[in-house]
Amino acid sequence: MSGSAIVLLSGGLDSATCLLLAREEGLEVRALSFDYGQRHAIELERARAIAARYGAREHRLVRLDFPGAGASALTDPTLPVPRNDLGSSAIPVTYVPARNTLFLAHALAWGEVAGAGDIFIGANALDYSGYPDCRPEFLEAFERMANLGTKAGVEGRAFRIRAPLLRMTKAQIVKRAAELGLDFALTTSCYEPGPAAEPCGACDACLLREKGFREAGLVDPARQA
Amino acid sequence: MSGSAIVLLSGGLDSATCLLLAREEGLEVRALSFDYGQRHAIELERARAIAARYGAREHRLVRLDFPGAGASALTDPTLPVPRNDLGSSAIPVTYVPARNTLFLAHALAWGEVAGAGDIFIGANALDYSGYPDCRPEFLEAFERMANLGTKAGVEGRAFRIRAPLLRMTKAQIVKRAAELGLDFALTTSCYEPGPAAEPCGACDACLLREKGFREAGLVDPARQA
Numbered sequence: 001m002s003g004s005a006i007v008l009l010s011g012g013l014d015s016a017t018c019l020l021l022a023r024e025e026g027l028e029v030r031a032l033s034f035d036y037g038q039r040h041a042i043e044l045e046r047a048r049a050i051a052a053r054y055g056a057r058e059h060r061l062v063r064l065d066f067p068g069a070g071a072s073a074l075t076d077p078t079l080p081v082p083r084n085d086l087g088s089s090a091i092p093v094t095y096v097p098a099r100n101t102l103f104l105a106h107a108l109a110w111g112e113v114a115g116a117g118d119i120f121i122g123a124n125a126l127d128y129s130g131y132p133d134c135r136p137e138f139l140e141a142f143e144r145m146a147n148l149g150t151k152a153g154v155e156g157r158a159f160r161i162r163a164p165l166l167r168m169t170k171a172q173i174v175k176r177a178a179e180l181g182l183d184f185a186l187t188t189s190c191y192e193p194g195p196a197a198e199p200c201g202a203c204d205a206c207l208l209r210e211k212g213f214r215e216a217g218l219v220d221p222a223r224q225a
Numbered sequence: 226m227s228g229s230a231i232v233l234l235s236g237g238l239d240s241a242t243c244l245l246l247a248r249e250e251g252l253e254v255r256a257l258s259f260d261y262g263q264r265h266a267i268e269l270e271r272a273r274a275i276a277a278r279y280g281a282r283e284h285r286l287v288r289l290d291f292p293g294a295g296a297s298a299l300t301d302p303t304l305p306v307p308r309n310d311l312g313s314s315a316i317p318v319t320y321v322p323a324r325n326t327l328f329l330a331h332a333l334a335w336g337e338v339a340g341a342g343d344i345f346i347g348a349n350a351l352d353y354s355g356y357p358d359c360r361p362e363f364l365e366a367f368e369r370m371a372n373l374g375t376k377a378g379v380e381g382r383a384f385r386i387r388a389p390l391l392r393m394t395k396a397q398i399v400k401r402a403a404e405l406g407l408d409f410a411l412t413t414s415c416y417e418p419g420p421a422a423e424p425c426g427a428c429d430a431c432l433l434r435e436k437g438f439r440e441a442g443l444v445d446p447a448r449q450a
Contacts (some may be wrong), residue, residue, distance in 0.1 A: 062290060062291065063290060065287060065288060066287065066331050066334045066335075091376045091379070091380075095376055097333075097334045097337040097338055097375065097376070098330055098331075098333045098334035098337060098371075098374065098375055099334075100374060101330045101333060101334075101370070101371070101374050101375075102327075102330045102331070102334060105323055105326045105327045105330040106291050106327070108322075108323045108326060109291050109322045109323035109324075109326075109327060110291070112322040112323060113322055132373065132374055132375060132376060132378065132379040133374040133375070135373065135374075137373050138370065138373040138374040141366065141369050141370035141373050141374070142370050142374070144366050144369075144370075145326070145363065145366035145367050145369075145370045146323075146326070148357065148360065148362050148363040148366050149323065149325060149326050149357055149358040149360075149363040149366070149367070150322065150323055150326075150357060150358070151316045151320055151322070151357060153357065154316070154357040155316075
């Protein structure tokens with residue numbers, strides 16, 4: 001099943017970088033995005049633009065209506081998105097129950113049908129927000145489960161969960177994306193963008209992105225718009 | 226998170242038995258069913274009836290639109306459902322890519338939100354159809370992954386994937402269900418039922434069910450209807 005990949009594409013900086021990394025390896029890319037009622041639905045438009053710009057063979061948008069989708073500050077408008085709160089040790093209220101498990105399960109189903117063995121996810125365990133489903137031990141456990149629970153896996157066409165950004169700092173990601181020629185203005189990271197899709201500048205995702213650009217010595221065009 | 230369970234309820238004999246087993250343990254039950262375009266959509270009506278009859282606190286039907294859903298004889302009307310073909314060693318064409326991974330992922334999300342630590346699935350590895358995602362090693366790997374990838378798991382409120390029928394023969398399941406008072410007429414097992422929901426009598430699921438009742442020395446009321 002080499003030669004072909006599923007890329008989980010949120011419309012953010014990290015997943016766009018994953019798409020470019022998969023393309024750099026010469027892989028044919030199918031991009032997969034989810035509408036799960038997130039406040040920042042603008043990211044779905046961005047995902048579409050990124051998939052088109054960087055040569056994804058196909059882009060699918062799956063509407064996810066799962067129990068628990070509403071139990072997060074990312075989806076429940078009555079729960080405030082934390083501001084200027086980066087680095088607190090608890091799992092934040094922006095955690096969405098079992099989100100990456102569901103995302104990866106859909107990618108696995110598509111990968112099995114399309115003959116794509118590599119599944120790319122932009123998870124990051126260094127400059128990240130404390131989500132349990134972004135940790136290496138979770139991704140390894142998912143890969144193991146995937147190969148035990150599918151026809152392809154049992155028949156020896158192994159799936160690989162690829163998280164190339166897992167141990168990179170946000171600054172390293174920004175630098176790598178710049179090398180690969182990513183048009184940063186296409187990407188959006190903010191959890192709670194304004195009416196014209198402008199980033200709030202204060203949520204975890206904005207703070208991490210800003211830190212990454214600053215440490216990389218680059219200017220974020222999305223902040224200038 | 227004791228005291229409460231999510232039960233994957235297909236409307237078949239096995240998952241109905243799981244619901245009764247969970248209730249026998251004194252667990253509060255939330256039942257979860259999926260519409261994934263299966264030919265045998267009658268099972269969703271049966272699931273609703275079973276959940277209502279046996280005191281599920283809630284029954285949810287999730288519409289699953291996943292890539293790969295169509296790649297099975299259970300969902301693609303151009304692929305014939307095998308008849309009188311029980312016991313061939315290959316994974317059958319009724320296999321649906323990553324189906325149980327997706328089902329369990331939804332149950333996990335609901336379980337996390339509802340505080341239900343036990344997830345019941347009617348998987349069976351003895352008298353079964355050769356699906357890789359019904360094997361104990363898959364279910365164990367899913368449980369491990371679930372506890373690494375969720376807030377509840379990380380915080381020590383462990384999830385358990387419960388497959389009480391895993392090592393039972395179909396005859397043993399039928400006997401146990403009879404002891405628990407299951408109204409077999411409510412359940413449906415056939416992959417390709419007729420217009421009045423009558424079982425075909427020849428698909429794997431019908432053959433397994435018939436064998437189970439015969440070996441248990443019981444009569445299947447669903448076959449008499």
